[in-house]
Amino acid sequence: MTTSPAPHVPSAAPACLSEGGQMGAMMRAHDWRESPLGPPLGWPVALRAVVALMLNSKFPMFIAWGPRLAFLYNDSYAEILGDKHPDALGRPFHEIWAEIWDDIWPSIDEALHGRATYHENLPLTMNRRGYEEQTWFTFSYSPVYDGEGGIAGMFCAVVETTEQVLVARHRAEEIERMRLLFQEAPGILVVLRSPSHTFEIANDAYLKLIGRTDVVGRNVADVMPEVRDQGFVTLLDEVYRSGEAHVGREMPILLQRQPGEALEQRFVSFIFQPIRDHRGAVSGIFVEGSDVTEAVLATRALRESEQRLRQLANTIPQLAWIAAPDGDIHWFNDRWFAFTGASSRQALQGGWRDWFHPDDLPLLMAQWNRSLVSGAPYEVTARMRGTGGDYRSFLIVAAPLRDADGTIVNWFGTNTDVTPIELAQQELKEANRRKDEFLAMLAHELRNPLAPISTAAELLRLGVLDDARIRQTSAVIGRQVEHMTKLVDDLLDVSRVTRGLVTLRQETLDLNAIATEAVEQAGASMDARQHRLTVSLPAEATYVRGDRTRLIQVLSNILNNAARYTPPGGQVALAIAREGNEASATVSDNGIGIPARLLPHVFDLFTQAERSPDRSQGGLGLGLALVKSLVELHGGRVSASSAGVGQGSCFRIQLPTVEVPGSGTPAVARGTTVRHGGQRRLMIVDDNADAAQTLALLLDATGYAVTVCGSGAEALALAPQQAPALMFVDIGLPGMDGYELVQRLRALPELAGTRIVALTGYGQPEDRARALAAGFDEHLVKPVQGKAIYEVLNRMAGKETQRETQR
Numbered sequence: 103m104t105t106s107p108a109p110h111v112p113s114a115a116p117a118c119l120s121e122g123g124q125m126g127a128m129m130r131a132h133d134w135r136e137s138p139l140g141p142p143l144g145w146p147v148a149l150r151a152v153v154a155l156m157l158n159s160k161f162p163m164f165i166a167w168g169p170r171l172a173f174l175y176n177d178s179y180a181e182i183l184g185d186k187h188p189d190a191l192g193r194p195f196h197e198i199w200a201e202i203w204d205d206i207w208p209s210i211d212e213a214l215h216g217r218a219t220y221h222e223n224l225p226l227t228m229n230r231r232g233y234e235e236q237t238w239f240t241f242s243y244s245p246v247y248d249g250e251g252g253i254a255g256m257f258c259a260v261v262e263t264t265e266q267v268l269v270a271r272h273r274a275e276e277i278e279r280m281r282l283l284f285q286e287a288p289g290i291l292v293v294l295r296s297p298s299h300t301f302e303i304a305n306d307a308y309l310k311l312i313g314r315t316d317v318v319g320r321n322v323a324d325v326m327p328e329v330r331d332q333g334f335v336t337l338l339d340e341v342y343r344s345g346e347a348h349v350g351r352e353m354p355i356l357l358q359r360q361p362g363e364a365l366e367q368r369f370v371s372f373i374f375q376p377i378r379d380h381r382g383a384v385s386g387i388f389v390e391g392s393d394v395t396e397a398v399l400a401t402r403a404l405r406e407s408e409q410r411l412r413q414l415a416n417t418i419p420q421l422a423w424i425a426a427p428d429g430d431i432h433w434f435n436d437r438w439f440a441f442t443g444a445s446s447r448q449a450l451q452g453g454w455r456d457w458f459h460p461d462d463l464p465l466l467m468a469q470w471n472r473s474l475v476s477g478a479p480y481e482v483t484a485r486m487r488g489t490g491g492d493y494r495s496f497l498i499v500a501a502p503l504r505d506a507d508g509t510i511v512n513w514f515g516t517n518t519d520v521t522p523i524e525l526a527q528q529e530l531k532e533a534n535r536r537k538d539e540f541l542a543m544l545a546h547e548l549r550n551p552l553a554p555i556s557t558a559a560e561l562l563r564l565g566v567l568d569d570a571r572i573r574q575t576s577a578v579i580g581r582q583v584e585h586m587t588k589l590v591d592d593l594l595d596v597s598r599v600t601r602g603l604v605t606l607r608q609e610t611l612d613l614n615a616i617a618t619e620a621v622e623q624a625g626a627s628m629d630a631r632q633h634r635l636t637v638s639l640p641a642e643a644t645y646v647r648g649d650r651t652r653l654i655q656v657l658s659n660i661l662n663n664a665a666r667y668t669p670p671g672g673q674v675a676l677a678i679a680r681e682g683n684e685a686s687a688t689v690s691d692n693g694i695g696i697p698a699r700l701l702p703h704v705f706d707l708f709t710q711a712e713r714s715p716d717r718s719q720g721g722l723g724l725g726l727a728l729v730k731s732l733v734e735l736h737g738g739r740v741s742a743s744s745a746g747v748g749q750g751s752c753f754r755i756q757l758p759t760v761e762v763p764g765s766g767t768p769a770v771a772r773g774t775t776v777r778h779g780g781q782r783r784l785m786i787v788d789d790n791a792d793a794a795q796t797l798a799l800l801l802d803a804t805g806y807a808v809t810v811c812g813s814g815a816e817a818l819a820l821a822p823q824q825a826p827a828l829m830f831v832d833i834g835l836p837g838m839d840g841y842e843l844v845q846r847l848r849a850l851p852e853l854a855g856t857r858i859v860a861l862t863g864y865g866q867p868e869d870r871a872r873a874l875a876a877g878f879d880e881h882l883v884k885p886v887q888g889k890a891i892y893e894v895l896n897r898m899a900g901k902e903t904q905r906e907t908q909r
Contacts, residue, residue, distance in 0.1 A: 122157025137192035167255035171195035184230030213243035292389035313359025421517035443489035459485035620657030627665035668693030696744035814838030833862040
């Protein structure tokens with residue numbers, strides 16, 4: 103059996119609760135049995151005294167008493183509690199205001215330690231109506247002492263200032279908005295105070311006009327002493343004295359806009375409006391206006407326009423004329439008469455039509471009449487006859503000249519000779535035609551090597567060849583691949599040069615050494631056609647500043663060109679000389695020569711001499727264009743000459759010399775040998791099965807044990823097990839590319855001694871740099887020739903030998 107708690111019967115209340123409005127009545131009726139304060143009759147005298155003070159005050163107050171800071175409050179504070187009232191009565195302080203406890207506890211703690219605190223407009227985020235709201239309060243916390251002098255609680259007098267804070271903020275925002283509108287107004291806005299016209303505020307437009315910023319608190323005469331004698335201060339004095347506004351229109355004013363600068367004339371339109379105080383007396387002047395300098399100057403310019411237009415029209419290179427609104431031309435400039443040879447009488451009586459081509463005149467007149475009716479600008483192209491009787495093309499344009507009301511008062515027209523532009527367009531069409539020919543030629547050049555490669559591949563597939571014929575077939579494929587690689591390299595070089603992507607690695611070079619290396623590179627071409635090559639070098643070094651690789655490329659291109667276009671058994675000569683501050687390299691031959699019509703275009707892209715249908719010379723017509731671009735990048739120039747077809751040709755390169763030689767020396771060429779692997783293990787990672795298989799066969803032939811992987815994941819699985827001495831990795835792998843693969847391989851301790859070589863179709867310097875940065879030891883460009891593979895194997899073998907020696 104359970105018993106219900108006894109019903110609460112209000113006990114007798116102390117005198118402190120005898121009044122106090124609603125809260126006094128609520129305290130008298132409250133069940134204090136669960137409260138840490140206990141029944142009111144048992145409350146300490148000090149608490150009763152403070153409660154009596156609180157309940158009889160109209161100001162919001164509360165008391166927090168005892169160890170748990172039990173909460174008591176008056177009627178005015180109940181409104182602040184919102185929905186927390188009446189449950190807050192007698193509960194611990196921190197339970198009532200839990201959401202702001204962290205904000206107010208430091209002040210409570212101060213009061214409980216005997217130090218009163220005060221806060222004005224303290225922001226607090228409260229939840230007193232079921233939602234969070236931003237509030238502001240001004241309040242004071244004071245300690246309350248018990249009868250023994252100890253601190254038993256705290257007392258707070260508080261007022262909510264949320265509405266006042268929000269009103270003040272809104273007022274400040276409105277004031278700021280008005281200030282911004284004032285400051286950013288496009289016109290001049292100024293407020294002056296007192297008889298001395300002291301600046302109270304001035305907007306940006308005004309400060310920009312006068313060229314000053316430090317004006318507030320200073321008077322006009324002090325800020326702008328230059329205006330004292332211009333009447334403006336006198337006008338302000340009169341407005342202030344009389345109380346009558348003054349309006350000024352397009353008034354000139356001289357301003358010193360920057361210290362030390364000459365006076366600058368501006369024009370302003372304004373109103374000086376008196377400001378009156380509450381008694382009606384003038385206390386200041388409001389200035390509103392605009393800087394109308396541009397408009398005034400434009401009006402003046404318009405008045406002088408026709409005279410200046412005529413003067414100007416006689417100085418321009420075009421043929422110029424002025425016509426009335428009805429189209430009657432009443433003025434021509436001197437150049438019009440000089441070109442046509444017509445007299446004023448002939449031209450001004452309508453005879454100007456006679457100087458236009460009869461076929462063009464109908465369209466010209468029809469368009470002119472349409473513009474006269476519509477007022478739209480006039481534009482047409484027509485041919486005009488000059489004094490020599492030849493016709494030239496002119497772009498004829500005219501625009502209406504209007505007055506302030508928009509009425510057409512005249513037409514001003516010009517005839518611009520566009521004959522050079524039309525010729526340039528024809529040249530552009532010719533260049534486009536040559537480009538199309540080049541593309542056809544490129545297709546031909548690429549198909550040529552594909553035919554023997556295709557045939558060789560078929561022969562190898564059939565398996566009917568003996569070892570000798572297999573080697574012969576392999577040689578065919580190698581030569582054709584080398585030829586195609588050269589074509590692609592030329593295309594890439596030209597592309598990089600024309601896009602400005604070539605960066606020269608400048609150093610001081612001996613042009614004699616450059617010539618020697620170029621001769622070595624061109625030697626095969628010379629020998630193949632049984633040419634006699636004569637080289638003439640000066641006894642002393644000839645120093646230039648340049649990129650060794652590119653200069654060798656330039657000379658070898660010209661030498662190969664000479665070999666190609668000189669019949670077998672011909673004569674080719676290379677001469678290096680110094681002429682003043684320039685060094686020259688001249689290549690001459692007794693070959694097929696250059697036709698006169700082709701000579702001016704010999705360095706243009708896609709230009710070649712005429713070929714027979716079989717194109718026995720080969721090439722894409724890019725070499726000389728590349729030569730010209732590279733020479734000009736070096737600050738030099740190149741020229742070509744020929745006496746004509748069958749008379750040979752001469753190419754001359756001129757470069758600026760330098761006096762101080764560099765320390766660089768030409769690289770020494772090394773022969774290529776193959777060290778056999780002795781069953782060292784290699785790995786190839788390439789998703790192209792044909793490419794991987796052919797490379798594997800080549801490596802297998804040199805005595806290496808080769809593993810082929812078709813993906814990065816497969817290589818990651820096998821490489822730690824096999825620990826290959828060398829890996830060839832394709833960059834363009836699916837999924838995990840070569841860059842990611844090499845980084846993961848480098849993290850494997852089993853591959854610490856493995857050399858990894860990148861295989862890629864991208865051969866620019868930035869591609870090589872990226873590969874080396876990713877972790878590759880070397881970078882080979884596809885298609886990779888056997889010679890390059892052998893060199894990699896030799897370098898690997900050399901490093902292993904070096905390690906063995908060090909051990």
